[in-house]
Amino acid sequence: MKTFLTVHKTKLLFIALLVVAIGFRFYYLDRIPNAISGDELLYDITAKSIALTGHDITGTWNPFSAFIFRYPPNQQQAELPYFLLVPFSGLFPFSLLAAKLPFATLSVGIVILMYATANILLGEPFGIAIGFIAAINPWLVVMGRTGYESTPATFFYLLGIYTLLIKKGRALYWSLIPFLLAFYSYIGTKLIFVPFVFLASYLAYYHHKKQYLKNFIGISLWSVIIVIGFALLLKISPTGSRISEIFLPNSPIVATQVNGMRQNSMQSSMLPVVTNKYSVYLQIIASKLFRIFSPSYLFVDGDQFFLPVQQSFFYYVDSIFLLLGFLYLYTKNRRYFFIVSLFAIIGTFPHLFHKTTGDFSGHLALMFPFLIIVIGTGIASTIQSFRKFSKTIVLCIIGFIYLFSAVNFLVVYFNQTPRIGYADFQMRVLSKYLQLAKRQNLPIIIYSNTSADLFKKYLFYTDSMNRSTMPIIRHTDTNNRFTFDKITFSSCENGPAPKDTIAIYDAICDAHVNEPHDRIARLSDGGSLYQIVHDKTCMQYPLNPYPIGVTMNDFKLNQLSEEHFCMIYAAR
Numbered sequence: 001m002k003t004f005l006t007v008h009k010t011k012l013l014f015i016a017l018l019v020v021a022i023g024f025r026f027y028y029l030d031r032i033p034n035a036i037s038g039d040e041l042l043y044d045i046t047a048k049s050i051a052l053t054g055h056d057i058t059g060t061w062n063p064f065s066a067f068i069f070r071y072p073p074n075q076q077q078a079e080l081p082y083f084l085l086v087p088f089s090g091l092f093p094f095s096l097l098a099a100k101l102p103f104a105t106l107s108v109g110i111v112i113l114m115y116a117t118a119n120i121l122l123g124e125p126f127g128i129a130i131g132f133i134a135a136i137n138p139w140l141v142v143m144g145r146t147g148y149e150s151t152p153a154t155f156f157y158l159l160g161i162y163t164l165l166i167k168k169g170r171a172l173y174w175s176l177i178p179f180l181l182a183f184y185s186y187i188g189t190k191l192i193f194v195p196f197v198f199l200a201s202y203l204a205y206y207h208h209k210k211q212y213l214k215n216f217i218g219i220s221l222w223s224v225i226i227v228i229g230f231a232l233l234l235k236i237s238p239t240g241s242r243i244s245e246i247f248l249p250n251s252p253i254v255a256t257q258v259n260g261m262r263q264n265s266m267q268s269s270m271l272p273v274v275t276n277k278y279s280v281y282l283q284i285i286a287s288k289l290f291r292i293f294s295p296s297y298l299f300v301d302g303d304q305f306f307l308p309v310q311q312s313f314f315y316y317v318d319s320i321f322l323l324l325g326f327l328y329l330y331t332k333n334r335r336y337f338f339i340v341s342l343f344a345i346i347g348t349f350p351h352l353f354h355k356t357t358g359d360f361s362g363h364l365a366l367m368f369p370f371l372i373i374v375i376g377t378g379i380a381s382t383i384q385s386f387r388k389f390s391k392t393i394v395l396c397i398i399g400f401i402y403l404f405s406a407v408n409f410l411v412v413y414f415n416q417t418p419r420i421g422y423a424d425f426q427m428r429v430l431s432k433y434l435q436l437a438k439r440q441n442l443p444i445i446i447y448s449n450t451s452a453d454l455f456k457k458y459l460f461y462t463d464s465m466n467r468s469t470m471p472i473i474r475h476t477d478t479n480n481r482f483t484f485d486k487i488t489f490s491s492c493e494n495g496p497a498p499k500d501t502i503a504i505y506d507a508i509c510d511a512h513v514n515e516p517h518d519r520i521a522r523l524s525d526g527g528s529l530y531q532i533v534h535d536k537t538c539m540q541y542p543l544n545p546y547p548i549g550v551t552m553n554d555f556k557l558n559q560l561s562e563e564h565f566c567m568i569y570a571a572r
Contacts, residue, residue: 013128014115021111021135024410025104025144030097031555033145034418035425036460038453040147043081044089044099045456046072048465050082051090059474066184069233076242078149080184085147094463099147106155107144111135113158114369114376120165121207121336122377125384130376136406139313139361139368142306142413149186150365156182157189157196157366164204164219172204172215176222183226187242188350188363190230195346196366197223203339247355249281257284285352292348292364295319298371303361308417313361313368315405317398318375325378332381344370418555419523426529427454429520429569430504431461432557433530434487436565437502437537444487445497446530448506451489455482458489461557502535521571523547528571538566546571 036044049057056063056072065071066079088098115131122130134140143151159178167174183193201216234243247253254277261275291297299319302312314322329337347367354363379398386394418425430446437444448454455476459465464485465473476482482489492511497503505511506529513531518538520530526546532538541563554560554568 010124014131017111017115017128017131017135018108020132021108024136024141025107028414028552029100029104029145030095031552032414032418033096033100033422034555035422035428036096036099036147036457037422037424039077040099041453041456041460042075042077043085043147044094044460045465046075046082047085047088047090048094049470051086052465052467052470057474069230076187078153078184078186080152080181081147081149084152094460094465100145103147103151104144106151107140109155110140110144110151110158110369113155113162114373117158117162117165118373118376120162122380126377126380129380129383130373132402133318133376133379134369134372136402136409137314137368137372138307138311138409138413140372141409142308143362143365146306148306148362149188150362153182153186153189154365154369156185158369160197161200161203164200165207168208169212170215172212172219173222175200176219179223180226183230186365188354189366190227191246191353192346192349192366194220194223194227195349196343199339199342199346206335245355247284247353249277251281251355253355253357254281254284284357288352288357289348291359292351292367297359303359305359306361308412309420310416311409311412314371314375315402315409317401317405321375321378321382322371323378324382325374325376328377328381329374340370340373344374414552419550424450424453424457426520426522427457428461428557430454430530431458432560432565433504433520433532433537433570434458435462436562437535438486440502440536442486442500442502442534444502444504445494446487446489446504446506447492447494447497447509447511448489449492449508450506451482451491455484455489458484458487497534499534503533505531505533507531518543518570518572520569521546523550526571537562538570538572541566541570543567543570543572 046056049055050063053059054063055061056075058073061070061072063082066082069079071077071079084102085099088101092098111131111134114134115127117127118130119127156178160175160182163175163178164172179193179197183190189196198220201220205211205213205216257280258275258277261280262271265271265275297312299312299314299316307313326337326341329340344367347370348364350365351360351363354360356363383391383395383398434444434446446454459473469484472484476484492506492509496511505513507527511531513533515533517531517533518535519528519532521527522529543566547568550568554564557565560568
């Protein structure tokens, strides 16, 4: 047995790594996250429309237009996710599992690529350590369980690096395929395409002992040509672009701050020299950069847009090994130290040069893998610095700390996040309620200032897009009139509803309902999300004043009976 373990140790460790990565990303993927956000929804709706009609939901956009960076009306999303989702949400019934499956799979692929790349550059012990940290890293796990573009972008950028490391000669040009797919994966990371490919080529050039210089120069030149082509196509594109989101010294944000600072300063001939758009611009960039790399942001605060409360991008213990990893690389392999550091800094560019002034970790997608590489390096180098017996003890201690940290993260993620209401979970609950209320054969009106989003989420959660309904949906969406299947999605200003109509008022409408009514309540505190009048769906059940006793199975809404649904999600 001992001989078997010794001979097959690498294979067994890789299998264990794979099991952990898959488990963290696929466990309850059909229920958690328990809803889908608006950005994710656009891809799924469009993918289904492509599969049914060959066009987007409006019928005006051909998917092949994405290759020349032309987008569906009122959408300027990344190009590749439409195609990734066609074999899933496009060909099969809408579900949370189908919407997340390609992204969770690619997230597992990220772990494999980080393990394989580290194996090549640093050796097997480092590859295993980096792979396991990537497998349980909160940021990679959470993002891999969503349908956001950062996951495919990260996967294909890393696949491009890996291809450069394993290919030789003219075969190096195969790396352009994953790099091009990365370019199509996420609009935010288009900004770093050229510097990323240049740095990846530099890394591979030294890995191949300064061979194939012409090939690496050719690959770098092709990256420039791709970006120039993208810029030219945007310039002639009739659908517009998101170039206006790039943060430059002439941005209105900078001008506003400069004017405010000058108005609140004593007038001086030196004032324009010290306070101008360039100095303020650099100040804002520096503020963003220090915020990104601050320990509190990375290890404590995080970004609650994606991550659950009480959980940051990394575990607390990662902070120690991040420092040790940088120290090891600096002393043992200074070239790798600078290359990994530059990759991490380049990964911040999409946020540094975006007009957003607050936190948005989605823009930092390409920073996290390289910080994880450093953390894994710190762990492996620490363990290797001890002798055989002590090494086992240190390994067990580190393993226990990470096991405790990972279990704590999973408890928070699977128990607290769903109750908070990820991505307008109430719209998923409302969609189920509408399916039940339709049995009364009465007209239904929903009053909300997010009626367009609600309409599309209703289509998703009820799987209402098919060949027979597409003409109706297309007419409804094109004319901005959201009436479908006897349900009208209206604005707050159009209420109240007639007596013979089921009326549902979104809490944001601040409607004063004085007659008996039920409501859909928030899971976290029982606050009202929707007030429902003229409906008997849940009236026959003894409802509680707020939701109680919610279990993981209760997030499988389509499988709940009317009584069970009402007792969990309705309140009185």
